[in-house]
Amino acid sequence: MSKKDGKQVRLKWSVPRDMRAIYANNIIVNHQDGVFQIYLFDAVPPPLLDEASLDSLTEVEAMAVARIVVSPQSMPGFIQALQTNHKRYLDSADDSNDSEGND
Numbered sequence: 001m002s003k004k005d006g007k008q009v010r011l012k013w014s015v016p017r018d019m020r021a022i023y024a025n026n027i028i029v030n031h032q033d034g035v036f037q038i039y040l041f042d043a044v045p046p047p048l049l050d051e052a053s054l055d056s057l058t059e060v061e062a063m064a065v066a067r068i069v070v071s072p073q074s075m076p077g078f079i080q081a082l083q084t085n086h087k088r089y090l091d092s093a094d095d096s097n098d099s100e101g102n103d
Helices: 051-056 075-100
Strands: 002-004 007-009 026-032 035-043 062-070
Touching: none
Parallel strands: none
Antiparallel strands: 002 007, 026 035, 035 062
16 A cells, blocks of 8 residues: 555556566666666577587577566565565475375
8 A cells, every 4th residue: 555645545456468478587686876677587598409519508698578677665565575475385385295295
């Protein structure tokens, strides 16, 4: 909830139906000019057909798929949301692993 002149104003969350989901497996976080910049990347290694291909591989391109700019005031809430959901995921994965062993 946001507060305006002592009055609480609720946020109405809206996600467009046609919003694309983009996969990212790397992240860089910078802070400058009074904001945090979060860059999300997708790095896909090329298929390697043999050991010689692996030996000749010197780099894998990580393509930026999104840049998110966050104010310092909002960053603690972002971090908390990520930590909370990551913990839920880990707890859920632990529960799944426990139930698999009880067949």
